Amino acid sequence: MTPLLQVKNVAKMYGARIGCTEVNFDLYPGEVMGIVGESGSGKSTLLNSLAGHLTPDRGEVIFDTRADGPVDTVTMSEPQRRMLSRTDWAFVHQHARDGLRMSVSAGGNIGERLMAVGDRHYGSIRERAADWLGRVEIADSRIDDRPSAFSGGMQQRLQIARNLVTGPRLVFMDEPTGGLDVSVQARLLDLLRGLVREMGLSAIIVTHDLAVVRLLADRLMVMKDGHVVESGLTDQVLDDPQHGYTQLLVSSVLQV
Amino acid sequence: MSDYNFAYLDEQTKRMIRRAILKGLAVPGYQVPFASREMPMPYGWGTGGVQVSAATLTPEDTLKVIDQGADDTTNAVSIRKFFERTACVATTEETANASVIQTRHRIPEAELSEDQILVYQVPIPEPLRFLEPRETETRKMHALQEYGLMHVKLYEDISQHGAIATAYAYPVKVEGRYVMDPSPIPKFDNPKMEMAAIQLFGAGREQRIYAVPPYTKVVSLDFEDYPFEASKADHSCDLCGAEDSYLDEVILDDAGNRMFVCSDTDYCRSRREAGHSGRLGEEAA
Numbered sequence: 001m002t003p004l005l006q007v008k009n010v011a012k013m014y015g016a017r018i019g020c021t022e023v024n025f026d027l028y029p030g031e032v033m034g035i036v037g038e039s040g041s042g043k044s045t046l047l048n049s050l051a052g053h054l055t056p057d058r059g060e061v062i063f064d065t066r067a068d069g070p071v072d073t074v075t076m077s078e079p080q081r082r083m084l085s086r087t088d089w090a091f092v093h094q095h096a097r098d099g100l101r102m103s104v105s106a107g108g109n110i111g112e113r114l115m116a117v118g119d120r121h122y123g124s125i126r127e128r129a130a131d132w133l134g135r136v137e138i139a140d141s142r143i144d145d146r147p148s149a150f151s152g153g154m155q156q157r158l159q160i161a162r163n164l165v166t167g168p169r170l171v172f173m174d175e176p177t178g179g180l181d182v183s184v185q186a187r188l189l190d191l192l193r194g195l196v197r198e199m200g201l202s203a204i205i206v207t208h209d210l211a212v213v214r215l216l217a218d219r220l221m222v223m224k225d226g227h228v229v230e231s232g233l234t235d236q237v238l239d240d241p242q243h244g245y246t247q248l249l250v251s252s253v254l255q256v
Numbered sequence: 257m258s259d260y261n262f263a264y265l266d267e268q269t270k271r272m273i274r275r276a277i278l279k280g281l282a283v284p285g286y287q288v289p290f291a292s293r294e295m296p297m298p299y300g301w302g303t304g305g306v307q308v309s310a311a312t313l314t315p316e317d318t319l320k321v322i323d324q325g326a327d328d329t330t331n332a333v334s335i336r337k338f339f340e341r342t343a344c345v346a347t348t349e350e351t352a353n354a355s356v357i358q359t360r361h362r363i364p365e366a367e368l369s370e371d372q373i374l375v376y377q378v379p380i381p382e383p384l385r386f387l388e389p390r391e392t393e394t395r396k397m398h399a400l401q402e403y404g405l406m407h408v409k410l411y412e413d414i415s416q417h418g419a420i421a422t423a424y425a426y427p428v429k430v431e432g433r434y435v436m437d438p439s440p441i442p443k444f445d446n447p448k449m450e451m452a453a454i455q456l457f458g459a460g461r462e463q464r465i466y467a468v469p470p471y472t473k474v475v476s477l478d479f480e481d482y483p484f485e486a487s488k489a490d491h492s493c494d495l496c497g498a499e500d501s502y503l504d505e506v507i508l509d510d511a512g513n514r515m516f517v518c519s520d521t522d523y524c525r526s527r528r529e530a531g532h533s534g535r536l537g538e539e540a541a
Contacts, residue, residue, distance in 0.1 A: 115411065
C-alpha cells in the first residue's frame with residue numbers, strides 16, 4: 001500500500017535556531033498520527049511545514065494525490081498546493097477564529113470550500129451545509145447565525161464541518177481541543193473519533209494533551225527541542241515510555 | 257488659454273497614466289497600480305477618474321461629466337468646470353456628442369459608440385476587499401483565480417434576504433478571467449458593460465487603474481438557481497414616461513408623495529423634448 005503522506009528528513013530553521021529537524025515518518029490511509037511535546041518543541045512548526053503554511057528548509061513531504069500519485073508538496077507549484085489545501089487537505093486551527101470567517105454565517109462558512117471548488121448551486125450548497133451542521137451536532141436553525149454568536153465548542157465544531165465538507169483525505173489538527181472545558185472536549189473528541197472512522201480520514205494531530213492522543217491516535221511521535229525523541233504505537237509509547245522526556249511527560253499527567 | 261499645462265497634469269504624469277491604461281486594456285479587468293497624484297479635490301470626489309480623463313483628453317475632445325446620471329449635480333459641475341479651465345475643451349450634456357464621458361455610479365442610457373470613452377470613478381477597486389482585508393492575499397487570489405469567496409458574499413445575500421440583495425457594485429467576471437468591481441453602478445447597468453466604447457476605471461486613493469476594452473465579455477456572477485437580474489424600480493419615469501431607464505425615487509412632501517425620475521438627466525430631457533411625457537410631466541413643464 002502507498003503511504004498517503006511520506007515525510008522525509010524535514011527540517012525548518014528559524015535563522016540559527018532549530019524549528020524542527022530530521023523528521024521522518026509515513027502516514028497510511030485511515031491512520032491517525034499524534035505529535036506531542038511541550039511548548040516550543042517544534043510540533044506546530046512541523047505541522048505548518050507539512051501543511052504548506054511554512055516552507056521547510058530541507059526534506060520532502062510527499063502526498064499521494066488522487067490524480068498524479070505521490071508528489072512532493074514542497075516543490076509543487078503554489079496553485080497546486082493551494083488547490084490541495086482546499087480539497088484533499090483540511091487544517092483545523094487551535095483557535096476557531098483563525099479558521100473561520102467570523103463575519104460570514106455558519107452556512108456560508110461551510111459552503112466556502114464548496115464554492116471554491118466550483119459549486120454554483122445555492123440549493124445544493126445550503127443542503128450540504130445543513131447536513132454538515134447536523135453531523136457536528138449544531139442545530140439546523142443556527143445555519144444563518146454568525147460564528148460570533150456561537151460558543152467556543154460550537155465554533156470548533158463548525159470549523160471542523162467547514163474543513164471536512166469537501167471530503168478531504170488528510171486532516172491537520174493543531175490542538176483541536178485547546179481552550180475548551182473538559183466536557184466539551186470529551187464531546188468534540190467523540191465527534192472527531194466518529195468522523196475519522198466513518199470517513200476513513202487520515203489525520204495528524206498536534207497536541208500537548210496526552211488524553212487526546214490516547215483516544216484518537218494510532219501512532220505517536222514525541223518531540224523535544226525540534227527533534228523526534230520517540231515514536232511508536234500510541235499505547236506502547238504511553239504505557240512503556242523509553243526516552244527520559246517521554247517518561248517525564250507521561251508521569252506529569254495528573255491521575256484523577 | 258490658461259496657465260495650467262493641458263488638462264492640469266504634467267506630461268510625464270500623463271504618460272505614466274497612459275501606460276497604466278494601456279496595460280489595463282491589454283489585461284481586461286486587471287487592476288494596474290499607478291502613481292496616483294494629489295488632485296485639487298478631496299479623495300472620494302473622483303480623483304482617480306479625473307486623472308484618467310486628464311490623460312485621455314485631447315484638445316479636440318468634447319467632455320461630458322455625470323454624477324449618478326445627472327449633469328447638474330455638484331460633483332459633475334465642479335469636474336466639468338475643472339476641465340473647462342485647465343484643458344479648455346468643449347463640454348456637453350448630450351451623451352451622443354461627447355467623446356469622453358466621466359461618470360460617477362452610472363452608465364448613460366443612450367447606447368455608446370466606438371469613438372467614445374467612458375471613464376468611471378472608483379472608490380474601492382478590489383471586489384474581494386470586504387471579505388478579505390489583506391491586499392497580499394487578494395492579489396494572490398486574483399493571480400490564481402480563486403474566486404470562491406465572491407460567491408460566499410452572494411450566498412450570504414440569499415441566506416439573509418432570500419435573493420441576491422447586492423444592488424450596486426455587483427461583481428462581474430471580465431473575459432472569463434478577472435473578477436472586477438464595476439464601481440458602484442446599479443446592477444441595472446451591468447449588462448450594458450458589453451459595449452462598443454472603451455471603459456476605463458480610475459481609483460485615485462487606492463492607486464489603481466483597470467479597463468474593459470470594447471466588446472469584451474462581462475458576466476455578472478450568480479448562482480445556477482438564483483440567476484443575475486438587472487433590477488430597477490417598477491415604475492415609469494414621471495417626467496418623460498420612459499419604461500426602460502434607471503429611476504431615482506424623489507420624496508416630494510411630508511405626506512408621503514413621491515415621484516420616480518430618470519437618473520440620466522440627458523436621456524430624460526431629450527425624451528421630453530421629443531414630446532414624451534409622464535405622470536407629472538405637464539406640471540413640471
